[in-house]
Amino acid sequence: MAFLEIENLQKKFAQTTAVEHVQLEVTRGEFVSFLGPSGCGKTTTLRIIAGFEAPSSGAIRLDGVDITHRPPHQRHVGMVFQSYALFPNMTVAQNVGFGLKVAKKPAALIKQRVEEMLNLIKLPALGNRYPHQLSGGQQQRVALARALAIQPQVLLLDEPLSALDAKIRVALRQEIRTIQRELGITTIYVTHDQEEALSLSDRIVIMSEGRVEQIGTPFEIYNFPRTSFVASFVGTLNILRGQVADPARGKIVIDGQEVIASRGLKDARVGEVCSVALRPEIVSLGEAAGDGNRMQGTVEDVNFLGSIVRVRVRFKDNAISLDLFNNPSLSLPQRGQAVTVSFPREAVLALETASSM
């Protein structure tokens, strides 16, 4: 049974609709990320769950209780902000213990819980420091401990790692996931960073212009994007435009070369212009065995990215990027060299045609 239910949520600000018919069920202990570009409505949805914004319509139920109109301080929901939002006038220990003090818990229990929390975030010795004496990463850990100290029913994180530098971001996101698993707390995580969402989440909700585009596991979202927005937003993607030649067989002609897509073209008409998507990592250089697709083109560019080498191959109007794993014995193709690229039929994702969108 769903622990957190978001039912047909809608939020309008004057002329604009920030959130449109958002529907989601989160099970207890699940880690769900809202992923999308700026202004897609992910933060507004999170703020409605926290109670900082009132929805124009729709309902939110937590453990079967309707909390749609409950003020934020009565929701028992923990929140972590992008800007940390630690109280500058309080020490780390006072910050972490604030929620318990508000709840009028006995001093001994507060002390014990604060110690537990500081151990959990691996900062047991910093209780007496003030926030301005900590690094960004440490401050965000304290903010996490403060949110968890009150043992909330749901933990909400609003782009918590955006203000940190890359290395700390990766380390802290693993830590957040470990702590979340350890405590089994239901978590909603808002981010615009796809890598963060893919690596952390049980499920991802992809949002665009206030609407949910797709809800699925990271594997589903990445490998089987349902809309062209999801396909282009998550991961790097090659989009190729061609003409449908034989819908029943999934045959498309791209720059005069035949490509077969294993599904998604049944409803298309012969001669219709269509777009297909291909992940760079699924395309290989040279002839592959079996009955996969093959296309001939010319190497346009070779980019060395460290662990991978990205090669760009042009056909005519279309071009494709493909990734090669780096190794010291790799012989890189030269620019202008004629090459064959191959990719399996099932890797060709037919996207909605302009007429069907």
Next chain:
Amino acid sequence: MLFGVLYFFVPLLGTFEFSLRYLRGVYSLEAYRIVLADPRFGATVTYSTALALATIVVGVVLVVPTAYWIQLRLPGLRPVVEFITLLPLVIPAIVLVFGYLRIYNSSSLLPLTGSERTTDLLLIFSYVTLALPYMYRAVDTGLRAIDVRSLTEAAQSLGAGWPMILFRVIFPNVRVAVLSGAFLTFAIVIGEFTMASLLDRPAFGPYLQLMGANRAYEPSALAIISFGITWACMGLIQVFGRGAHGQVAGAH
């Protein structure tokens, strides 16, 4: 720079030098002794100090929640409120006090001038108005230095209601700004003449004027003393401002 220093300090030094010449032929602090021994000096300073403190309390209670709410929920109203808070600078005190006397005279619906205590109350409110531009600006600047919205929401999500948020989270973080506003208010109230004189209250301002009209050396001594009080207030703003700098910086 040099011109500025001369412009400010030469008259002050002249006044100070004059205040020491009470006894013919020697420099002495006789004028200061006479002023400090005058029971009216003590009484008026005490009265004005009490009123200044009351003004600060009323001003803080009025301004902090207002500025906070405007920053948090009504940012569109900020220009309107800024304009209103600036009005006391463009409307002369004498116009204000005549307005008060017309509205609150003893035959009006709210006869605040009917007794001494209620007149004191009216005087406090008029001082709050006079000090509003300084108090509001000080508090508003303090609030802009912290992330009011996130701090409020963080406290809310931890279960805190409005009084708790205001007194435990917001107020301590704008303490320095509130103190600056308080000392400025104190400096304004302690020497204010027009309001106190026209409402006929025994404040320090009218006493300064009375002495100035009737004595020779004592007014200079009083002028130096009131400068001293004002400078002490300014000095305290600096001291408190510096003391809490780290805390405010930590808010970013």
